[in-house]
Amino acid sequence: xxxxxxxxxxxxxxxxxxxxxxxxxxxxxxxxxxxxxxxxxxxxxxxxxxxxxxxxxxxxxxxxxxxxxxxxxxxxxxxxxxxxxxxxxxxxxxxxxxxxxxxxxxxxxxxxxxxxxx
Amino acid sequence: xxxxxxxxxxxxxxxxxxxxxxxxxxxxxxxxxxxxxxxxxxxxxxxxxxxxxxxxxxxxxxxxxxxxxxxxxxxxxxxxxxxxxxxxxxxxxxxxxxxxxxxxxxxxxxxxxxx
Numbered sequence: 400x401x402x403x404x405x406x407x408x409x410x411x412x413x414x415x416x417x418x419x420x421x422x423x424x425x426x427x428x429x430x431x432x433x434x435x436x437x438x439x440x441x442x443x444x445x446x447x448x449x450x451x452x453x454x455x456x457x458x459x460x461x462x463x464x465x466x467x468x469x470x471x472x473x474x475x476x477x478x479x480x481x482x483x484x485x486x487x488x489x490x491x492x493x494x495x496x497x498x499x500x501x502x503x504x505x506x507x508x509x510x511x512x513x514x515x516x517x
Numbered sequence: 518x519x520x521x522x523x524x525x526x527x528x529x530x531x532x533x534x535x536x537x538x539x540x541x542x543x544x545x546x547x548x549x550x551x552x553x554x555x556x557x558x559x560x561x562x563x564x565x566x567x568x569x570x571x572x573x574x575x576x577x578x579x580x581x582x583x584x585x586x587x588x589x590x591x592x593x594x595x596x597x598x599x600x601x602x603x604x605x606x607x608x609x610x611x612x613x614x615x616x617x618x619x620x621x622x623x624x625x626x627x628x629x630x631x632x
Contacts, residue, residue, distance in 0.1 A: 430618065489561070500613065510559050
C-alpha cells in the first residue's frame with residue numbers, strides 16, 4: 400500500500416474562517432511534507448516534518464500552521480487566508496533508512512486538497 | 518545547487534505516435550532523477566526513477582527514460598501514445614539538505630494526445 404490520503408478533496412472558505420487540511424499515511428514513513436501548487440506550476444515546498452518534528456518551514460506565512468500529531472498524521476491549519484492562497488495543497492511522505500533520509504527515496508503524494516479562498 | 522530543465526511546456530502528439538518529453542539536469546554530484554505524472558485535479562504519481570545502475574529505466578504505463586551522463590539528460594519516452602497519457606509531466610531531481618530529502622521539480626510539460 401503506497402497511499403497517502405488527503406481530506407477534504409475540495410474546500411471553500413472565507414477570509415475569516417478557520418479550517419484544517421488532513422493527511423494520513425500508513426506506510427511507516429517518518430518524513431511528511433506539505434506542498435502548495437498553483438495552476439500550471441510545479442509544487443512548492445511549504446513544510447517538512449521528520450520524526451514528527453518540524454524540520455523545514457520555507458518562509459510560509461503564519462496563517463498556515465502545520466501540526467504532526469503522530470507518525471501517520473499531518474495537519475495543516477488555516478486561518479485568515481487570502482484569495483491568493485487558493486491552490487492545490489499536496490501532502491507527501493517518504494521513508495527513512497536507518498534513522499536518516501536518503502536522496503534516492505521516493506516521495507509519495509496524495510491527491511491533494513483544492514482550496515478556494517473567497 | 519541542483520536543477521532540472523524541461524524543454525517545452527506543451528507537447529502535442531497523435532494517438533499512436535512516439536512520446537518524447539525532454540529533461541536536462543544540473544548537478545555537482547551523481548543525481549537521483551524522477552519522472553512524475555499529474556492527471557487533472559490529481560496528485561503526483563511516480564512514473565519511474567533513476568538512482569544507480571542500469572541507465573535505461575522502465576516505468577509504469579509503458580514509459581521509460583534513459584539517463585545520459587554525457588548529455589546531462591533524462592528524457593522520457595513512450596513508443597505509442599494513448600489518449601489516457603494526456604497529463605502534466607514533471608521531471609525532478611532530489612538531494613539531501615538540512616537533514617531532509619529535497620525535491621527540485623522542473624516546470625512541467627503538458628502532454629496533449631490528439632485522436
